[in-house]
Amino acid sequence: MSPESRSQAIAAAIILLGAGLVLYFLPTIVLWIGNFSPVLGIAVGVCLIMAFFAVFWLRARYQRSKGK
Incomplete structure (x- = not known):
């Protein structure tokens, strides 16, 4: 594996891990913010x-x- 492709694989893994965490907690975050303002909850989502x-x-x- 070349250093360039290794760097791309690490970047993709970090992005997907971060996105996975956000998507996992998204309903909880939106519902919590939605308690204050439903419009704000939708906007954050x-x-x-x-x-x-x-x-x-x-x-x-x-x-x-x-x-490239």
């Missing part, structure tokens, strides 16, 4: 889901800018 895709979008932009 949407932001957390969008953050998952934003990480991959930003990583793709970074890779494109490096010319």
Whole structure:
């Protein structure tokens, strides 16, 4: 395994682990915030889901800018 592919595999594992933790605790977080404000609970839930895709979008932009 080349150092570059090893780095990519580690980055993907960290991203997936972080996303898995957020998605696992997402219902608890949204329900807790929803006790204060249902609209805020929905907004936080949407932001957390969008953050998952934003990480991959930003990583793709970074890779494109490096010319890979």
